[in-house]
Amino acid sequence: MSIFYPVSEKDVTRAIVRGFLRQFEEYAESDAIIVGAGPSGLMAGRELGRMGHRVLIVERNNYLGGGFWLGGYLMNKVTVREPAQEILDELGVPYEEASRGLYVADGPHACSKLIASACDAGVKFANMTVLEDVVLREGRVAGVVVNWTPVAALPREITCVDPVAIEAKVVIDATGHDAEVVRKLEERGVMKAVGFGAMWLERSEDLVVEHTGEAFPGLIVTGMAVTTTYGLPRMGPTFGAMLLSGKKAAEAANEALHKSPAR
Amino acid sequence: MQVHIYEEQTASLDFHKLANYLKEKLPSFSVEIREAFFAFFKPLDIARLAEELARAKVRSLTSRDFSFEPLPGEIAYERRRLEDPKSKAFGILYDGFKLSKIMLGLIPEKERTMEHIHVVFTNQLFGTWEEGDGRYHARVSVYGFPSLISTTGIVEAPAKPREYYLLKRQYSALGFGELAAALEFKERYKGRFIDYDDLRLTDVMKGYLMQAVFYHLTGDPFCEDPGCRLYNAHWQEEVIRAQLESDYEFCPFHQAVLVRVNYLLLKQGACACPRPQFPMGFGFIGRHDRPVDGRPTQSGHAPPGKVPGSV
Numbered sequence: 001m002s003i004f005y006p007v008s009e010k011d012v013t014r015a016i017v018r019g020f021l022r023q024f025e026e027y028a029e030s031d032a033i034i035v036g037a038g039p040s041g042l043m044a045g046r047e048l049g050r051m052g053h054r055v056l057i058v059e060r061n062n063y064l065g066g067g068f069w070l071g072g073y074l075m076n077k078v079t080v081r082e083p084a085q086e087i088l089d090e091l092g093v094p095y096e097e098a099s100r101g102l103y104v105a106d107g108p109h110a111c112s113k114l115i116a117s118a119c120d121a122g123v124k125f126a127n128m129t130v131l132e133d134v135v136l137r138e139g140r141v142a143g144v145v146v147n148w149t150p151v152a153a154l155p156r157e158i159t160c161v162d163p164v165a166i167e168a169k170v171v172i173d174a175t176g177h178d179a180e181v182v183r184k185l186e187e188r189g190v191m192k193a194v195g196f197g198a199m200w201l202e203r204s205e206d207l208v209v210e211h212t213g214e215a216f217p218g219l220i221v222t223g224m225a226v227t228t229t230y231g232l233p234r235m236g237p238t239f240g241a242m243l244l245s246g247k248k249a250a251e252a253a254n255e256a257l258h259k260s261p262a263r
Numbered sequence: 264m265q266v267h268i269y270e271e272q273t274a275s276l277d278f279h280k281l282a283n284y285l286k287e288k289l290p291s292f293s294v295e296i297r298e299a300f301f302a303f304f305k306p307l308d309i310a311r312l313a314e315e316l317a318r319a320k321v322r323s324l325t326s327r328d329f330s331f332e333p334l335p336g337e338i339a340y341e342r343r344r345l346e347d348p349k350s351k352a353f354g355i356l357y358d359g360f361k362l363s364k365i366m367l368g369l370i371p372e373k374e375r376t377m378e379h380i381h382v383v384f385t386n387q388l389f390g391t392w393e394e395g396d397g398r399y400h401a402r403v404s405v406y407g408f409p410s411l412i413s414t415t416g417i418v419e420a421p422a423k424p425r426e427y428y429l430l431k432r433q434y435s436a437l438g439f440g441e442l443a444a445a446l447e448f449k450e451r452y453k454g455r456f457i458d459y460d461d462l463r464l465t466d467v468m469k470g471y472l473m474q475a476v477f478y479h480l481t482g483d484p485f486c487e488d489p490g491c492r493l494y495n496a497h498w499q500e501e502v503i504r505a506q507l508e509s510d511y512e513f514c515p516f517h518q519a520v521l522v523r524v525n526y527l528l529l530k531q532g533a534c535a536c537p538r539p540q541f542p543m544g545f546g547f548i549g550r551h552d553r554p555v556d557g558r559p560t561q562s563g564h565a566p567p568g569k570v571p572g573s574v
Binding site for chain 1: 337355
């Protein structure tokens with residue numbers, strides 16, 4: 001006795017292609033494109049989605065969540081410092097107080113809840129997709145140029161697959177220490193990131209949140225990309241700043257979207 | 264002689280205690296507590312000042328290149344800080360002498376005289392370039408016009424007990440960040456270093472305030488006696504010994520200098536400072552002997568750099 005309804009292979013293929021193309025066509029022009037689906041990118045996407053914006057997150061890996069699955073030393077407990085536990089409350093992630101003002105949660109639980117929450121907010125993803133360049137228009141970042149991750153990983157002489165451009169009113173760099181979008185602007189000679197600064201680690205979480213915002217017209221930096229952009233101290237495996245920075249990036253993007261010229 | 268102390272509003276510092284301490288040591292001094300420096304001297308052009316501060320940021324510990332153009336986000340950050348004197352600036356390292364020079368530009372002409380000592384307490388972390396090893400070092404204080412004392416620097420600049428660095432290496436080998444090492448260290452070695460919001464901070468800062476005053480009076484803020492408040496401490500343990508645990512406040516020599524200064528000032532009147540005897544360090548930058556304000560010094564010779572508390 002058959003459990004599942006009979007469908008042919010071609011129907012499965014058509015369903016995948018149609019679903020993907022419909023979404024890709026719609027999101028070829030988004031309100032916000034976020035590059036990087038780590039905690040700050042997911043958080044920014046979730047918040048923007050909840051504000052009603054059309055958000056696409058580009059992620060080079062198949063999996064979403066970046067380093068949020070694990071704490072230090074491949075141990076799957078993640079820590080946040082007060083007041084970031086309020087975001088765990090919002091997401092419905094259980095946690096324990098490890099010491100005064102320091103909270104610990106299960107990485108898989110926290111990460112999966114954050115991904116689910118971003119999806120629930122309407123965020124769409126282009127995973128296995130890498131950033132190749134930025135779209136610059138009238139001195140503003142107006143989109144990104146992307147390609148498939150496997151294609152970009154192969155020598156150009158072998159693949160010969162050109163990338164495609166997708167546009168957005170605002171782009172958010174959530175690519176972590178690499179600050180890839182900022183680096184692309186550096187390659188164009190229109191911006192210069194500072195690089196990593198000195199190590200005064202205890203307070204660096206505050207600084208990341210403080211500096212989150214528009215770094216170049218049309219480009220907002222969040223999470224660890226902020227440290228590279230502004231030469232702030234590198235941070236250890238604590239995620240409070242990532243979550244709060246993502247939230248602040250969404251507020252900055254929302255403000256930029258309201259000021260953005262209509263296209 | 265008038266001492267103007269500028270508050271740092273985020274630290275657990277009792278400025279009245281500091282002012283009273285100074286009056287007790289130098290009774291003829293007039294001591295005034297002012298609000299935070301940039302709140303007291305409200306800049307007319309806040310955008311320009313924000314940019315100047317962004318340009319004073321040390322971008323690389325191993326480079327003295329300040330020819331960069333600050334990013335708009337860096338300027339915006341400085342502007343937010345200027346607009347909110349209670350904001351904190353932990354983590355960013357500024358060039359101490361550039362910071363002092365920027366502040367000097369805001370002090371009115373009538374207060375840029377030998378009769379005025381400006382001591383700015385700030386939570387900004389600053390450093391100075393060390394020619395010896397070609398890198399920046401964080402400092403607790405930079406003495407000049409004005410003198411700067413950092414409440415962040417007192418935590419971050421003097422080296423912590425060696426156990427901290429061993430712990431850091433162990434944590435690093437295990438793949439943990441520095442934060443984890445710092446948290447455990449604080450738990451294990453509480454009391455052996457000055458921490459943020461440390462209840463001992465006011466007592467510690469009495470010594471740094473006296474160093475600033477000695478610099479203005481004599482051109483030399485330091486003493487070689489590890490038990491004297493004027494000792495140039497490079498380790499947290501040295502800070503604690505000199506400022507908190509010593510059996511005496513000042514070594515016999517500096518105690519005698521204080522007595523002598525008080526005698527001269529009382530004899531000549533508070534405003535008749537015995538200038539010829541006191542080679543003021545007015546306007547000099549560290550050991551490079553360049554004037555802070557771009558003008559020739561009034562004393563005619565250059566004292567050595569006075570930048571205590573390096574790592």
